[in-house]
Structure formats: C-alpha cells, structure tokens
Amino acid sequence: MALAAFTIGCGMRMLDPLLPMLAREFNVGLGAVAPLIGGFALAYGVGQLVMGPLGDRFGKMPIVAVSMALYAGTQVAAAFAGELGTLLTVRVLGGFACAAVIPLLMAHIGDQVAYEHRQAMIGQLLTGMVVSQLLAAPLSGAVAEYAGWRSAFLALGVMTAGMTVFFALRLGPALWRAPEGAGRTIGLSGFLRILERKPGRRLLLAAATNGFLLFGGAFPFLASLLIERFELSAAGAGAVAASFGLGSLLYTQNAARLLRWLGERRLVLWGGIGIAVALCVFALATAWWMVAVAQCAVGLLFFMLHGVLQARATEALPEARGTAVAAFAMALFLGQSLGSVVFGGIIVAAGFTVAFLLAACGVVAMAIWIRAALIPPG
Structure with missing residues (x-):
C-alpha cells in the first residue's frame, strides 16, 4: 500500500522540474503548461466525490x-501525447482516476485495524x-534529462501497472469479492450524514482550516521566500x-511510539505549537x-497534528469509511485552494x-480548538 501511495505522490510532483522542458517541446510559455499540475490536482479533489462512495458500495480494494x-x-x-491539449486531458483523467487510492487505503485500514493501532x-x-515528495522531482528530472520527458511518464506507468498486478496476485479472490454489507451502503448521502453530526462538521472544519493555513497558506510560498x-x-x-x-519520514517510522508517549491530545497541541514556532523562524x-x-x-510536527485528524476521519462515519475519508480529503483540498489565494494576496500586500506570522497564530489557535473540540480527555 505504501508503494501504491508512492506512485500517486510521484504523479503529483513529477512535473515540477519538467515544465520548462514541456514548454519548449510544445513551443508555449510556462503559463500554458502550468495547468498540467493544477488540472491534475483539481481532478483529484473532485474525484473524491465519486471514489469514496464507490469504495463503500463495491469494496475498497x-x-x-x-x-x-x-x-x-x-x-x-x-508518454505518447502529441499535443499539449491531449497531454492536459490525460493528466486530468489521471488525477481523477487515482483519487480513490490513498483515501480508500486509509479507509481499508480503518476497517481492518483497531483504533489504538490505526494512526x-x-x-x-x-x-x-512522503518518500515520493523527496524523490519524485529529482527522479523525473534525471530521467527526462537523459531519456526525455516521455520516458518519465512511461516509467511511472509501468511501475503503477506492476503495483496493480501485485495487488491482484497478493489479494487473490478477496480483491474482487466485495465485503459483507458493501452493497448496502448509503452512497452520496453519506456526505450529508457527516455534516449532520457535530463531530463530523468539526472534523471537516479542522481539515479545511489545516489546508487553508498550511497546505495552501504557508507551505507553497516557502520556496519563494528563500529565493527572494x-x-x-x-x-x-x-x-x-x-x-x-x-x-x-521520521514521523512515519515512529508514529506508534509517539502516540504511546504523548497520546492524541498532546500530539495535536505540541504539533501545532511546534509548527507555529517553525513558521516564526x-x-x-x-x-x-x-x-x-x-x-x-x-515534517515531523505537521504529521503529529495531521495524523490525529486522519485517524479521526476513519471514525467519522464507520458504516461508510470510504465516504468519510473522501469528505476529509475534499475539505482539506478546498481549504488549500482558498488558502493559496488569500495568503498570496497577503504576501503581495504585506x-x-x-503572512507567516499570521499563519503561526492561526495554527496555535487551530491546535487548541482541535484538542478541545475533537479529542475527549482520557
């Protein structure tokens, strides 16, 4: 499952170093090829509306x-696209197609693993x-430099196809056998059911705020700060x-230990405070x-906070976990989209x-609120 997540992360980040090469290939400016990244991300977010309920109805795996x-x-x-419009279309379809993978794998873990071990x-x-965030851009850049940008897409396609075959062989008949009760799930109405519940509304608000302040607010502008x-x-x-x-990576290898040492309430609080200190730096x-x-x-502090929210998302609607995790991902995506616009304006104006100090204050307030509103004592 981690290897499958790696292929999705590569799809998200592989174009970062390839945009100039693609602009030259199709004889356009950088602005014309930038939608290759944004189109993938937008389709990935919209795909959550469909993929979560499908996983609950027909089986997640x-x-x-x-x-x-x-x-x-x-x-x-x-890899074989001859025109920029064709490549953009394929990228959008790819973002939509892969929208199921990570949310449904998380929901599958929620079905199979007790909550105390789930995080x-x-x-x-x-x-x-995480590894894809480290390696995707350097690997795709190296492959493209020596073998052309088409080879980077082809290599990712072959690796993903290999992972698909692995899933089929590893899981056998269980891969195609829908779990008991899968066909009796609540479908798209599950999104409304989450919103009807106070814990569900609070979780989605926390996800959207997280996306607004960090994924859309602070993180995307760090490279620009370093350059300027x-x-x-x-x-x-x-x-x-x-x-x-x-x-x-340090978090993913030590999540169980951190949870035992600190518990969810302190993970959220100290993660949020730590992020705020880093933003001040x-x-x-x-x-x-x-x-x-x-x-x-x-990297460690963010997942201390975000990991708790992800685990809570798998419990937001136990009868339809795929829908619940998809709703969480959508809220995060919407907050990210709004945050990039708002914080971009703040940076231009002030x-x-x-901008980073405002994000720091917001993260502290968010962490305190999450600890009080979402995580009961004990």
Whole structure:
C-alpha cells in the first residue's frame, strides 16, 4: 500500500522540474503548461466525490485496483501525447482516476485495524507518499534529462501497472469479492450524514482550516521566500522545501511510539505549537540554513497534528469509511485552494513576514480548538 501511495505522490510532483522542458517541446510559455499540475490536482479533489462512495458500495480494494489500473493507463498515454491539449486531458483523467487510492487505503485500514493501532498503520501507508515528495522531482528530472520527458511518464506507468498486478496476485479472490454489507451502503448521502453530526462538521472544519493555513497558506510560498530573501536558486530553494520529507519520514517510522508517549491530545497541541514556532523562524530567519532546519522539523510536527485528524476521519462515519475519508480529503483540498489565494494576496500586500506570522497564530489557535473540540480527555 505504501508503494501504491508512492506512485500517486510521484504523479503529483513529477512535473515540477519538467515544465520548462514541456514548454519548449510544445513551443508555449510556462503559463500554458502550468495547468498540467493544477488540472491534475483539481481532478483529484473532485474525484473524491465519486471514489469514496464507490469504495463503500463495491469494496475498497477492488476500487483501488481498478483506480490503479486506469491511472497506469493514463501515464502510458501521456508518454505518447502529441499535443499539449491531449497531454492536459490525460493528466486530468489521471488525477481523477487515482483519487480513490490513498483515501480508500486509509479507509481499508480503518476497517481492518483497531483504533489504538490505526494512526501508526496509516503512518506506514504515508511513508510512500512522503518518500515520493523527496524523490519524485529529482527522479523525473534525471530521467527526462537523459531519456526525455516521455520516458518519465512511461516509467511511472509501468511501475503503477506492476503495483496493480501485485495487488491482484497478493489479494487473490478477496480483491474482487466485495465485503459483507458493501452493497448496502448509503452512497452520496453519506456526505450529508457527516455534516449532520457535530463531530463530523468539526472534523471537516479542522481539515479545511489545516489546508487553508498550511497546505495552501504557508507551505507553497516557502520556496519563494528563500529565493527572494536569500537569493537561492530555484533548485536550492526546492531542496530546502523538500527537507520537509525528512521530518515526515521520521514521523512515519515512529508514529506508534509517539502516540504511546504523548497520546492524541498532546500530539495535536505540541504539533501545532511546534509548527507555529517553525513558521516564526521562517518569518524572521536571517539565514537560509535556519529555514532548512525548521523545515525538517515541520515534517515531523505537521504529521503529529495531521495524523490525529486522519485517524479521526476513519471514525467519522464507520458504516461508510470510504465516504468519510473522501469528505476529509475534499475539505482539506478546498481549504488549500482558498488558502493559496488569500495568503498570496497577503504576501503581495504585506510581505512574507506578516503572512507567516499570521499563519503561526492561526495554527496555535487551530491546535487548541482541535484538542478541545475533537479529542475527549482520557
């Protein structure tokens, strides 16, 4: 499952270093090829509306396997795209196809693993996603440099197809046999059922706020801060930003220990406070290496907070976990989309320092609220 998550993460990040090459290939500006990234992300977010209920109705692992197969096909098709419009279409289809994989794998873990062990298991799953954040861009850039950008898509398609075959062989008949009660799930109405419950509404609000402040607010602008304030190259700024993965990897390998030592309430609180301190370092740093050190820590601190929310998402609607985790992912995505617009405007109007300090204050308030509203004592 972690390897499957790795292929999805590669699809999200592999184009970062390839945009200039694609612009030259199709004789257009960078702005014309940028939708290749945004289109994938938008389709991935919209796909949650469909994939969660499908997983609950027909079985999570069968839908994951079909999703992986379709995703592999889109990567191979991208390798043979002759026009930019065709490549964009294939990218959008790929984002939609792979939307099922990570949310339904998390929901599958929720079905199979007791809650006290669930956060650690989800952490293991996310190892693949974290490693992809570290390796996807450098690997795709290296492959494209020596063999062309089409080879990068083809390599990912072949790897994903191999993972699909692995799922089929590893799970055997269980892969295609829907679990008991799968056909009697509540479908799209599950999204409304989550909103009808106060814990569900609070969870989705927490996810959206998390996306607004961090995924959309602070994180996307760190490389720009490094370039403008410290005159780092784009490659150097990208390397510093990617150090987030080092701390994330530390979390995924030690999630069970952290949960035993701190419990959910302290994980959320100290994770939030730690992130806020790191954001203050970003805002006030006088040397790029200070940002790099703080960014390594952010990878661990972020997942201390976010991991608790993910585990809670698997319990938001136990009778339809696929729908619940998909709703969580959608809320995160919507918050991210809004945050990028709002914080982009703040940076233009008031600068990086103000934007990161505001995000720091927001994260502390969010962590305190999550601890009080979502996690009961004891």
